[in-house]
Amino acid sequence: MSLHNRRAFVKGNDMIKTLYVNGCSHTAGVELDSWENGGPSWPKDGTIQEIPQHCYNDSWANTMGRNLNVETIINNAIPGSSNDHILQSTINFIQKHKNKDELFVLIGWTGSDRLFLESDEPGDNKFLNHYMFIPGLLGAKKSKNVVPMKDKHEIMYKELLRTHWGSWTEMQYRTILQHFTLQSFLQKHNIKHLFINMLFDFDMHKINKVPKLNALYNLLDRRNIYKECYFDRFKKDPNTVWNPNQHVGQPGQNEFAKEVHNYIKENDLLLR
Numbered sequence: 165m166s167l168h169n170r171r172a173f174v175k176g177n178d179m180i181k182t183l184y185v186n187g188c189s190h191t192a193g194v195e196l197d198s199w200e201n202g203g204p205s206w207p208k209d210g211t212i213q214e215i216p217q218h219c220y221n222d223s224w225a226n227t228m229g230r231n232l233n234v235e236t237i238i239n240n241a242i243p244g245s246s247n248d249h250i251l252q253s254t255i256n257f258i259q260k261h262k263n264k265d266e267l268f269v270l271i272g273w274t275g276s277d278r279l280f281l282e283s284d285e286p287g288d289n290k291f292l293n294h295y296m297f298i299p300g301l302l303g304a305k306k307s308k309n310v311v312p313m314k315d316k317h318e319i320m321y322k323e324l325l326r327t328h329w330g331s332w333t334e335m336q337y338r339t340i341l342q343h344f345t346l347q348s349f350l351q352k353h354n355i356k357h358l359f360i361n362m363l364f365d366f367d368m369h370k371i372n373k374v375p376k377l378n379a380l381y382n383l384l385d386r387r388n389i390y391k392e393c394y395f396d397r398f399k400k401d402p403n404t405v406w407n408p409n410q411h412v413g414q415p416g417q418n419e420f421a422k423e424v425h426n427y428i429k430e431n432d433l434l435l436r
């Protein structure tokens with residue numbers, strides 16, 4: 165999506181021309197159309213539909229990109245996505261992108277108990293033929309391009325959540341490792357970035373008590389990780405407007421865009 169040849173805020177010789185965004189529905193602007201005109205992009209029956217482009221355009225992430233005055237915003241957030249998919253698709257994009265020094269990467273990490281797996285059924289949009297595994301929904305809902313879980317898959321997923329994979333320690337470890345892996349990759353390529361935990365923040369009281377978690381967490385560059393969890397920020401705000409499926413409405417999206425923009429400027433993340 166071209167943004168009328170706007171230029172990025174810069175100092176010195178650095179120039180950010182492209183904002184690359186990845187995440188789940190909370191970064192894709194899902195339900196913003198329902199806040200405005202009663203026509204939700206996520207219907208009451210839970211089916212996933214193609215998200216209208218204006219929802220992406222009005223999301224906090226794209227709004228923040230316009231505040232940065234970048235030339236191009238690429239929002240690859242997909243409703244129902246998982247952290248593994250966010251990690252892999254971001255690395256794949258960057259490997260193919262020629263001008264890495266002109267990139268700013270913005271990641272909205274989602275729940276560590278999600279899976280987003282390829283299916284073999286045909287599809288033609290950015291949902292990319294996936295099975296979507298989310299504890300709260302227990303399976304993908306039918307749409308043109310998101311394939312519903314079969315009964316056997318739901319049973320397997322429920323069992324997986326009961327194993328060590330679904331334990332708090334293992335989920336925290338995966339989350340920290342995903343942060344560390346992508347951050348190391350971005351630093352290797354000198355790519356400026358910011359990570360935001362959208363649904364769950366790091367529980368430092370518990371992390372400090374688990375040596376393997378504490379050791380890995382201490383390897384992270386915290387300045388490139390936003391100061392608070394997105395969901396926590398809005399849950400404690402009594403003025404938050406929520407859409408029917410727990411997605412923040414347009415007023416909150418606009419507020420968060422300003423807050424993230426200020427954080428980027430205050431911490432000189434465009435220079436790092």
